[in-house]
Amino acid sequence: MDRTNLKSIKRNLFNFVKIISTVLIISAIGLELWNIYAVITNSNVPNSLNLIFWIERFAMTCHFIEAIIAAFYATSRKKMPIQYATYTFFVGTIGLLELFERENDY
Known part of the structure; x- marks a missing residue:
């Protein structure tokens, strides 16, 4: 395989993982909101979901730690800390791999 083909595969894989990750994190936020709502209204969440x-x-937690690292290093890579941390x-x-990779690799 040549180098341009590997870059294309990497880009496509990264885009796929970004989409899946975003959907799963949004779903996780929804689950936490549901759990908070259940606690506030004294409802029960099924034990099977523990x-x-x-x-x-x-x-x-892992994504939050990665976001903190990204915010800390974003300014050294000429990025906006809050925006890159959110991303x-x-x-x-x-997001961290993109932040730390060399300019000409991607």
Whole structure:
């Protein structure tokens, strides 16, 4: 495979992961809002969802930490910290990879 073909595959894979990650993070936020609503209204959330809640909380925590790292380093890469942190929160590790990769690689 030549280098341009690998770049194309990488770009397509990154775009796919960005879309999936954004959908899953938005879904995780929805789950947390549902859980908060259930606590406020004294409703019950099914116990069968406990594992799902732990997984989404772990993912949200990881994405939040990645967003903090992105905000910290964004200015050194001539990016807006809040905007890039928000972007990285939704797309995850790919946001950090894009932030730290060399200019001519992507």
